[in-house]
Amino acid sequence: MLNRLVIVGGGTAGWMTASYFKAAFGDRIDITLVESGNVGAVGVGEATFSDIRHFFEFLGLKEKDWMPACNATYKLAVRFENWREEGHYFYHPFEQMRSVNGFPLADWWLKAGPTDRFDKDCFVMPSVIDAGLSPRHLDGKLIDQPFDEGADEMQGLTMSEHQGKTQFPYAYQFEAALLAKYLTTYAVERGVKHITDDVKKVNLDERGWISGVTTAEHGDIEGDLYVDCTGFRGLLLNQALETPFISFADTLPNDSAVALQVPMDMQARGILPCTTATAQEAGWIWTIPLMGRVGTGYVYAKDYLSPEEAERTLREFVGPAAADVEANHIKMRIGRSENSWVNNCVAIGLSSGFVEPLESTGIFFIHHAIEQLAKHFPDESWNPVQRRLYNDSVAHVMDGIREFLVLHYHAAKRNDTQYWRDAKTRRMPDELAARIEKWKTQLPDSETIYPYYHGLPPYSYMCVLLGMGGIEVQASPALALADPGAAEREFAAIRDKTRRLTEALPKAYDYFAAQA
Numbered sequence: 001m002l003n004r005l006v007i008v009g010g011g012t013a014g015w016m017t018a019s020y021f022k023a024a025f026g027d028r029i030d031i032t033l034v035e036s037g038n039v040g041a042v043g044v045g046e047a048t049f050s051d052i053r054h055f056f057e058f059l060g061l062k063e064k065d066w067m068p069a070c071n072a073t074y075k076l077a078v079r080f081e082n083w084r085e086e087g088h089y090f091y092h093p094f095e096q097m098r099s100v101n102g103f104p105l106a107d108w109w110l111k112a113g114p115t116d117r118f119d120k121d122c123f124v125m126p127s128v129i130d131a132g133l134s135p136r137h138l139d140g141k142l143i144d145q146p147f148d149e150g151a152d153e154m155q156g157l158t159m160s161e162h163q164g165k166t167q168f169p170y171a172y173q174f175e176a177a178l179l180a181k182y183l184t185t186y187a188v189e190r191g192v193k194h195i196t197d198d199v200k201k202v203n204l205d206e207r208g209w210i211s212g213v214t215t216a217e218h219g220d221i222e223g224d225l226y227v228d229c230t231g232f233r234g235l236l237l238n239q240a241l242e243t244p245f246i247s248f249a250d251t252l253p254n255d256s257a258v259a260l261q262v263p264m265d266m267q268a269r270g271i272l273p274c275t276t277a278t279a280q281e282a283g284w285i286w287t288i289p290l291m292g293r294v295g296t297g298y299v300y301a302k303d304y305l306s307p308e309e310a311e312r313t314l315r316e317f318v319g320p321a322a323a324d325v326e327a328n329h330i331k332m333r334i335g336r337s338e339n340s341w342v343n344n345c346v347a348i349g350l351s352s353g354f355v356e357p358l359e360s361t362g363i364f365f366i367h368h369a370i371e372q373l374a375k376h377f378p379d380e381s382w383n384p385v386q387r388r389l390y391n392d393s394v395a396h397v398m399d400g401i402r403e404f405l406v407l408h409y410h411a412a413k414r415n416d417t418q419y420w421r422d423a424k425t426r427r428m429p430d431e432l433a434a435r436i437e438k439w440k441t442q443l444p445d446s447e448t449i450y451p452y453y454h455g456l457p458p459y460s461y462m463c464v465l466l467g468m469g470g471i472e473v474q475a476s477p478a479l480a481l482a483d484p485g486a487a488e489r490e491f492a493a494i495r496d497k498t499r500r501l502t503e504a505l506p507k508a509y510d511y512f513a514a515q516a
């Protein structure tokens with residue numbers, strides 16, 4: 001029975017992988033994780049999809065177990081600021097689009113004669129976020145959602161099995177290094193062997209399969225399946241096995257970032273419970289509120305901006321609080337490995353692929369890859385069909401998210417710099433151009449978005465199209481014949497629920513302070 005896993009790399013990918021497989025297979029799997037004490041983790045990666053709750057549920061962890069240890073907060077949406085024009089913002093929330101008489105409410109919104117805030121008219125959460133509120137009451141009760149932690153609907157489902165059933169109203173934001181540290185303890189307590197050392201050589205047999213890794217001080221480490229969690233360098237998959245990397249640079253130009261971890265009195269500042277993406281002259285700045293600090297960074301294209309200019313802009317954006325904070329400059333490898341599982345090596349995390357952090361998808365990629373590896377875990381036959389099924393699923397998720405991110409830049413109305421003008425004319429994935437033509441006539445639905453599971457529902461595409469404002473969309477002609485009464489009642493119900501929640505819910509900071 002194949003049951004010896006050797007994981008190289010101890011960032012978020014390495015420790016999520018180690019923890020998950022110990023939770024999945026217990027003592028029936030032998031896991032060694034080796035991580036360098038000299039080569040740091042990338043040091044960012046703080047916001048998630050709401051699906052990450054399946055990961056913590058699978059590990060048997062409740063929010064109260066891990067959130068305080070990771071300075072974590074809730075993320076109710078991504079807030080896009082200044083993507084349409086200066087001063088405009090909209091949300092991409094974790095809230096399903098309601099449907100009236102078979103048409104999405106956004107379609108009725110278009111027919112009714114749009115206001116400038118489709119999100120506040122069609123969803124409840126944007127107003128909850130604007131008010132800086134928590135989605136849980138001080139007693140921990142979640143706003144009326146169909147399920148909560150530990151509910152039957154959460155048990156045993158992978159993310160892909162769960163999508164479309166119910167939409168949990170929030171995701172998480174946490175300090176990446178603290179999560180890796182928390183998961184290290186979780187994994188080592190359950191038997192993972194942790195070695196701090198540098199892998200100096202990846203040894204291949206005559207077939208080109210990995211026979212072991214040689215470390216600087218702990219000799220050779222041998223296993224059955226090797227998991228490359230070495231980040232952008234792809235030490236095992238891309239370097240040792242020479243697996244080609246497919247660049248997405250022709251459609252996603254942002255290849256650089258500069259990050260700051262800014263200590264902050266969050267009680268005085270207050271917590272806006274979302275990740276904010278503020279458009280800039282040559283990219284965008286993320287702002288992620290955590291307990292005790294703010295994570296922020298400028299994601300940009302080096303063809304349009306130098307690292308020095310990016311850092312200067314970021315420091316001006318943050319203000320005096322950034323004065324004594326050291327900047328972390330990062331070169332991002334944008335794209336994906338041709339295959340993430342080759343022979344007996346599987347890459348998970350940045351070593352597998354990455355598409356810039358605009359919608360916080362890096363950790364979603366890790367979680368998806370882990371679930372798929374558990375699903376397709378090999379036996380002695382090393383059935384190539386398992387590898388093919390795995391590689392197809394991982395490639396689809398990355399290719400789908402790539403399309404979704406490219407849509408953001410093509411749909412953004414602003415055109416005040418060469419960067420934003422080029423965003424309109426830059427090549428896009430062939431299929432996306434065809435999809436956009438359809439969406440100009442009919443809002444996205446499950447038939448017209450990227451056809452394979454990639455973690456996003458049609459309403460996410462509606463949010464981008466209606467929020468960014470650069471692509472004209474129209475209401476379904478059929479609505480001209482339909483009775484608007486039901487839609488009007490739905491809009492009124494949203495306004496009523498918004499009023500009740502914004503009157504009843506606690507401030508986000510107050511909720512977390514009460515849980516501490």
Ligand SMILES: Cc1cc2nc3c(=O)[nH]c(=O)nc-3n(C[C@H](O)[C@H](O)[C@H](O)COP(=O)(O)OP(=O)(O)OC[C@H]3O[C@@H](n4cnc5c(N)ncnc54)[C@H](O)[C@@H]3O)c2cc1C
Pocket residue numbers: 008009010011012013014034035036037038039040041042043044045046047048176197198199200229230231232233235257259297330332348349350351357360361362363364366
């Ligand atoms: C600017 C930026 C912002 C991001 N924001 C988000 C976000 O908001 N949400 C999100 O989901 N994702 C985000 N991501 C992606 C996220 O950071 C990564 O998915 C996550 O950190 C996982 O990284 P990793 O573990 O694959 O690699 P890394 O964190 O780089 O870890 C690599 C590991 O390999 C080890 N290593 C390297 N070489 C050797 C060697 N020779 N021997 C032994 N060990 C070695 C290192 O010590 C380290 O432990 C962001 C990425 C970037 C670049």
Ligand SMILES: N[C@@H](Cc1c[nH]c2cc(Cl)ccc12)C(=O)O
Pocket residue numbers: 048049050051077078092093094095163167168171359455456457460
């Ligand atoms: N499965 C993802 C899809 C999703 C639905 N809404 C959002 C909003 C944002 Cl900011 C990211 C992702 C999503 C999930 O439920 O997290």
